Structure formats: C-alpha cells, structure tokens
Amino acid sequence: MRKLIAFDDDTFDKLKQLARDRMATFQELADEAFADLLKKHGIPIDLKDALRKSVRLAAESGGKSGGRRTSRKAKS
Template identity: 85%
Template sequence: MRKLIAFDEDTFAKLTQLGRDRMATIQELADEAFADVLKKHGIPIDLRDALRKSAAPSRAATPGKTRSRTRKASS
C-alpha cells in the first residue's frame, strides 16, 4: 500500500541527513519509527510478534507473587 506523508523542509533535510549518516533510506527510517510507535502502544508489529504476545500468559490470568508487609505496632 502506498501513502504520502508531508514534511516541512527542515524536518525533511534532517531526515535525509540522518539517512545518509546511517546509510538508510527515508522508507527504512519511517518503518523503524512506526514500528516503535506500535510497540509503545502494545500493538503487534508482525505475525511473529502477534504470536509471541498471544502465547504469553496474561497477567490477569496468572497472578504474580505479592508480598504484603504488616507493620509492627509501636508501643
């Protein structure tokens, strides 16, 4: 799928320079940025990530060990 995204001139120049420095294309930089946003919000990036996430036990289903400390009353 092909979509267009507009950048202001300064941002585009900085992205172009970053691409040159890292020997990457603007597309590769965009792929990395969008993957980071999806990961930040807990959305699987690809099939492997989705399967890994679905196979992991949910925290609600398996309660973790919690310690509750009771304070000793001072006399």
C-alpha cells in the same frame, strides 16, 4: 501501498541527513519509526510479535483463557 505524508522542510532535511549518516533509505527510517510507534502502543507488528504477546498474556492470566486443552477420560 503508497501513502503521502507531509513534512516541513527542516524536518525533511534532518531525516534525509540521518538516512545518509546511517547509510539507510528514507523508507527504512520510516519503517523503524512506525514499528517503534506500534510497539509503544502495544500493537503487534507481525505474526511472530502477535504470538509472543498472546503467550505472555496467557501466562499472566495463569493460563485460564485460551491455550492448549487436554481431554480427560471419563471414569467408568
């Protein structure tokens, strides 16, 4: 999906130079920047990241919410 983002000339020139210095594309710089922004705000980037966050939250809460449930046999 394509979206239009505006930069001032100075910022765009610096980003182009950074891409050249790192031998990366402008898209790779943008992907890295947005991934860092999402991480900063605690938003999972992909499924693997979401699962890690879910497990961490379950461990912090003592495993009381969610997780695997075991069945008990009824005593006769």
